[in-house]
Amino acid sequence: MAKDVIIALDFENKEKTLSFLDRFTGRKPFVKIGMELYYAEGPEIVREIKARGHKIFLDLKLHDIPNTVKKAMKVLSKLDVDMTNLHAAGTIAMMEAAKEGLTKEDGTCGVLLAVTQLTSTSEERMQQELLINATMEDTVKKYAQNAKAAGLPGVVCSPLEAKLVKEACGDDFLTITPGIRFADGDVGDQVRIMTPEKAKAASDYIVVGRPITAAADPVAAYERCVKEFLG
């Protein structure tokens, strides 16, 4: 898969989402549908955006017992999205079950990614609240190796850890990185962040939400991202 910029469609409903997408009259951006929009509108919003010609990353971050995740993935497989994901914290067994559920009868399967640690989690909170007695780097590396062991093609991680993931799992192992901010932009609640330009060294895809969706001119912000990341 070629490198690309994915816009996080973190909107509360279909109307706001479609009016945002209507601004993109040229190239159809790769988009991410997350919990907010999916829970508000259901699977129909995925079908509708797909029918408009966008590639879709369905970001529902599944995390449950293996059997439940497998069955949920089987349902999601019918939506035929380009990418979907789960939490690596659910264990290798859960990731294997998810892949099985997502794989169709003809053996094909969308790109299934594992979230390592959320980009909003700091090392301090991970250690003090979650009692993970390791560094952020070691945790992300181990989770990525677990995802690879489960047969997954890549992970969602901070751009700060993408290089480490590539070193641990190989250059072909995909890194999808949220936590992207322009050098002159707002950080918001994200902690482990990087600019699109710096992210290009080790990220295959960057996921960008508010720097584009909350910009005065979202199309210009998207184009700036594409230029910095792919240019």
Ligand code: C5P
């Ligand atoms: O607005 P912002 O650019 O921070 O949006 C980032 C998007 O990426 C959000 O939709 C968020 O849920 C998602 N995400 C993340 N960190 C992860 C995985 C997904 O920020 N580790």
